[in-house]
Amino acid sequence: MRRRALLAGLALPAVAAAQSWPDRPVTVVLPYQPGGATDTMLRALAGGLQARLGQPVVVVNRDGAAGAVGTLSVMRAPADGYTLAFVPAVVLSVLPVTRPESGLRADGLVPVCQAFSNAQAVVVRPDSPLRDLRDLQRAAQAAPGRINYGSLGTASVPHLAMVEWLAAAGAEMTHVPYRGDGPVMTEVLAGRLEVGAVVLASLGGRTDLRVLGVFDGQRNPGFPEVPTAMEQGFDVAPASFGGLMAPRGTPEERIRRLEAACLEALGDEAYRQAARRSLQPERFWDDRAGFARRLEREVAEKAAVLRRVTLE
Structure with missing residues (x-):
């Protein structure tokens, strides 16, 4: 009895400490x-x-x-x-x-x-002849390394998403790193980049870019009309x-x-x-x-x- 009482007494400070957290x-x-x-x-x-x-x-x-x-x-x-x-x-x-x-x-x-x-997305100018990721695949395969795409930096998630997609597509493109999604989208709209790889959330309410595909397991509620890469036949969803x-x-x-x-x-x-x-x-x-x-x-x-x- 005395031993149980002693053990119970020893446990009280630990219990009290757990219950008092956080105290700042x-x-x-x-x-x-x-x-x-x-x-x-x-x-x-x-x-x-x-x-x-x-x-x-x-x-x-x-x-x-x-x-x-x-x-x-x-x-x-x-x-x-x-x-x-x-x-x-x-x-x-x-x-x-x-x-x-x-x-x-x-x-x-x-x-x-x-x-x-955060899903990733592939974007082009609204007047681009590319309508989806299959179009981009065919264009990249026809001119290996000649199509440039931008992302917010080397080894960023958008960049690595494109690396995965290019491997799945059997295609080759040239990466151009920038310091953010904003400059990438600006360069795409100006025609100095054919393609941009961006975080989907960076698009916000923008309607001045065409989204070729979204890298995710399901369509995004903000862009319900845009198919995922998986829907277009590419098993990529980073x-x-x-x-x-x-x-x-x-x-x-x-x-x-x-x-x-x-x-x-x-x-x-x-x-x-x-x-x-x-x-x-x-x-x-x-x-x-x-x-x-x-x-x-x-x-x-x-x-x-x-x-x-x-x-x-």
Whole structure:
């Protein structure tokens, strides 16, 4: 009896500590500049998390080195649940390969919940003779390497999506890297690029470009008339998915609480509106188990794609 009482007494501080967490503000780092679609979604999510955790949730934009700076700051933070990251999978699947000097590791963060999934798209001028991806395939096969396409940078998700598609299409085109989707679309409209590979959300309400196809598992609600690459016969559906993650070693009970709060917050109307504005698909979210499985596949798939890419 005395032994049981002693053990119970020893357990009380641990239980109390678990129940009292969090007892101060939680910081969520976005490794990119403010103002983008992901930033908008995170700020909507932060409000939902704050309501459920009972503490302020502070968004910090810490950009640099294509997302490596902010991501690494979270990897190196104390694994106590007070510093989190809101990141795309590429910071774990691509950056450790393309920026080995960064210190990033594929296992440096653990999933909490998936909160977004951005499809990629192939665009041309509205007066282009190309009407779909089959037209582009035929044109590229007829003139190997002579058609230029732009993306927001070497080893970006749009670039790697095109690398995958070209392999599936048995075609060759020349990649021209830019610093963002905006310049790519400007160059396409000006006629200096024949084709652009962009994040679908970057199109917003634009109607001055023709979308040849969307890389995703299903048609996007924002472009219901545009068939996916898979519908056009190409088994390619890479997306820029991601969400809330924590430093490896964060206590399991805190991860569970964060996951529950995150999944509830994703159902809030504020977040749903942000998701619609960002052209999210019907199923853009997942729990941490589903997020972890998808991330594991992503790391393996991107490693295979990167072997076909010459880093510029």
